[in-house]
Amino acid sequence: MGVTFILPINTGDAAWLMIASSLVLLMTPALGMFEAGLLRRKNAVSVFMQIFFGLALLSVMWFTVGFSLTFGPDTGEGLSGNLDWRFLKGVPSTEGLKYAPTVPGLLFAMFQMMFAVITPLILTGAVAERMKFSAYILFIVAWSALIYYPLVHWIWGSGWLEKLGVVDFAGGIIIHTTTGVGGIAAALILGKRLRFGPGIMVPHNIPLAVLGSSLLWLGWFGFNAGSAYSAGGLSGITIINTQIASAVSALIWVIVFWIRTKKSSVIAAINGAVAGLAGITPASGYVGVEYALVIGIICGIASSLTVPLFKEKLKIDDALDVGSVHGVAGIIGSLLVGVFANAAVNHLGINGLLFGNPHQLELQAIGVGIAVLMGFGGTFVILKILKTLIPIRVKPEVEEAGLDIEEHAERAYSDEEEYGKL
Numbered sequence: 001m002g003v004t005f006i007l008p009i010n011t012g013d014a015a016w017l018m019i020a021s022s023l024v025l026l027m028t029p030a031l032g033m034f035e036a037g038l039l040r041r042k043n044a045v046s047v048f049m050q051i052f053f054g055l056a057l058l059s060v061m062w063f064t065v066g067f068s069l070t071f072g073p074d075t076g077e078g079l080s081g082n083l084d085w086r087f088l089k090g091v092p093s094t095e096g097l098k099y100a101p102t103v104p105g106l107l108f109a110m111f112q113m114m115f116a117v118i119t120p121l122i123l124t125g126a127v128a129e130r131m132k133f134s135a136y137i138l139f140i141v142a143w144s145a146l147i148y149y150p151l152v153h154w155i156w157g158s159g160w161l162e163k164l165g166v167v168d169f170a171g172g173i174i175i176h177t178t179t180g181v182g183g184i185a186a187a188l189i190l191g192k193r194l195r196f197g198p199g200i201m202v203p204h205n206i207p208l209a210v211l212g213s214s215l216l217w218l219g220w221f222g223f224n225a226g227s228a229y230s231a232g233g234l235s236g237i238t239i240i241n242t243q244i245a246s247a248v249s250a251l252i253w254v255i256v257f258w259i260r261t262k263k264s265s266v267i268a269a270i271n272g273a274v275a276g277l278a279g280i281t282p283a284s285g286y287v288g289v290e291y292a293l294v295i296g297i298i299c300g301i302a303s304s305l306t307v308p309l310f311k312e313k314l315k316i317d318d319a320l321d322v323g324s325v326h327g328v329a330g331i332i333g334s335l336l337v338g339v340f341a342n343a344a345v346n347h348l349g350i351n352g353l354l355f356g357n358p359h360q361l362e363l364q365a366i367g368v369g370i371a372v373l374m375g376f377g378g379t380f381v382i383l384k385i386l387k388t389l390i391p392i393r394v395k396p397e398v399e400e401a402g403l404d405i406e407e408h409a410e411r412a413y414s415d416e417e418e419y420g421k422l
Contacts, residue, residue, distance in 0.1 A: 009094065010102035013230045017103050017111050020226025023219045024114035028055050028121065030215035034274075035125050036412070037209030038267070038320055040200065042402025043129045044412035050124045050133070054140055058117045061144060063088060066116055067109045069145075070152040071099060078160035080153055099156070100229035111226060116152075119175045120144050123379075125320030126183030129200075130193050130399055133407050135392035139382060147178060147378040151371060165360070166367035167341075167350055169238070170227040172282025172334040173367045178375030180278075180327015183318055184310070185379040189387065192317040194399050206266060213270035217246060220277045224284040237345060238284045242277065245284075245296030249276025249329075252300030260308075268304070275303040275325045279333035283340065286350050291340035298336065299329040327375075331368055338364035 032051035036044040058066075065086050072081030085091050092105040100108045120140040127136070151174045154161040168174055193200055203209060224242045228235035253272025257265050279299030280292055287295070306324040310316045316323070338361030341352035351357040386392050393399075398406040405411065 008102075009096065009104060010230070013100075013102045014104060014107060016231035016235065017100070017107050017226060017229060020222035021107070021111045021114055023222025024111070024118065024226065025219075027114075027216055027219035027223065028052075028118055030212045030219055031118065031121060031124075033208050033212030034216060034270070035128065035209075035212070035320055037205040037207070037212060038203040039128055040202070040402070041204035041412055042404055044204065044404065045408050045410045046133070046403035047124060047128060048412075049408055050136055051121055053137070054121045054124075055117050057137065058120065058140065058144060059113055061141065062109075062113045062116045066144065066149060067091070067112065069149045070116075071097070071109070071112065071157045074153075074158055078154070078158070078163060080150060080159075081157060098158075103229060108229070111229075112152075115171060115175065115223075116144065116148065119148050119171070119179060122175070122179040122322060122326055123183055123186060126186045126318045126322040127190055128319040129403065130190055130393050132390075132392055132394050133403075135386055135390055138386055138390075139392075142382045142386075143182070143379065146382065147182070147374050148174070151178065151374060154370075155367065161367055161370065164366070165363045167286065167337060167360075167364075168282045168334065168367065169285040169337075170224045170281045172278070172330045172337075173364075173371045176278040176281060176326040176330025177334060177368055177371040180323050180325075180330055181372050181376040182379035183322030183327065184316060185376045186383060187316050187318040187323075189380060189383040190317075190393055192315070193319070194396060196315070196317050203267065210266060210270055213273055217273055217277065220246070220281075223277075224281055228285055234285055234346065234348075237289070240289055241280055241284045241287065241292035244289060244292045245280035245299070246273045246276035248293055248296035249273060249279065249300035249303075252297060253304045256301070256304040271307075271321065271325055272300055272304065275299055275329040278326045279303070279329035281330070282334040283337045286337050286341040286346045286348065286352075288340075288342055288345045291336075291342075295333055295336050295340065299332050302332055303328045331372070334368050334371075335361065335364050338362070 032048045036047040068083050068085035069081045072085040075082050091109055097105045120143050153159040155168050221239050225235040225239040250269045250272040253268040257268040276296045303324045306328050307321050310323055339353045341350045342355050343349050343351045352360050
């Protein structure tokens with residue numbers, strides 16, 4: 001098949017990728033805490049159910065066909081892998097794949113499974129408090145198969161965009177751009193929540209959201225530095241870049257919202273941290289630390305300024321600002337790879353505009369353009385088709401009462417008297 005290597009497995013690299021896989025898995029419940037804390041209490045259970053059920057469902061989907069369609073032997077056109085590796089049959093446990101030759105192939109598949117799980121789940125922040133759970137299940141399955149899997153193969157799985165020269169270290173194009181613009185599309189199709197406005201945007205548990213964002217920040221070290229597939233200099237530069245960009249973006253968000261509202265907001269701080277993480281993701285292994293700082297500043301400013309644009313000017317009910325936090329930051333970070341990438345730092349042969357290779361910026365723009373088309377257009381079409389087949393939004397009375405009771409018969413916070421009424 002031409003995709004396996006008989007090389008000695010590096011136990012240090014393998015140990016690091018096991019840790020990184022665990023850190024990325026941690027990001028899934030962390031995402032639930034982050035989102036649930038920022039929403040109303042009557043919908044907290046629904047968020048956790050979407051997240052946890054998605055973790056299970058998307059893991060099985062990746063095991064059965066996902067890994068084979070993304071990293072399996074190419075069908076010949078650079079568009080998709082074939083199904084030779086369905087159920088991970090034939091994926092080596094004692095040898096590496098060409099993507100990560102010093103770690104077992106099955107371990108590489110496990111690490112990538114964590115990415116395949118959390119990516120569609122980011123969209124829960126855009127559709128929160130109003131999407132039917134049954135429709136949500138069909139949506140994430142279709143989104144994974146029709147948007148995420150093809151893009152992974154095209155950029156990471158020896159597909160046509162990778163051969164063209166588009167790079168994405170840990171998912172700024174594949175993950176954050178697609179989910180960001182996809183979140184905007186989903187919000188447009190679903191429509192605004194009842195009584196859309198400041199009155200329904202009061203978080204019910206800010207400490208829970210802060211804990212979730214902190215664990216996301218921790219997990220992101222595995223997300224980005226794990227994508228080096230080795231424990232060494234590349235993972236080292238990646239992890240410090242991740243920290244610096246997130247920290248400075250958090251500061252920028254606080255400053256911007258302090259200027260706008262005359263108050264210092266912890267919600268701005270945690271959203272800013274996540275925006276910085278999303279922005280540095282595509283560049284984390286390609287740029288020097290000083291440019292990670294610049295990327296964090298630019299992504300922080302741009303993402304924070306687009307929140308009022310989407311919500312107040314355009315009246316788009318992207319409940320948890322997925323379009324700004326992930327989409328805007330992911331697009332900018334992906335483009336800035338083409339400006340700040342430095343082969344002297346990354347030893348991957350990737351230079352950007354500032355280091356003599358303006359063509360890389362053109363390539364990054366192509367990759368981002370394809371991801372925007374796939375993420376926005378694909379999400380729009382998937383939900384339009386689903387909407388013609390089944391109801392995708394809960395009834396107004398269900399939305400008013402809260403999805404927790406009406407869809408799951410459970411409450412996030414119950415005393416004995418309240419529980420007896422269920």
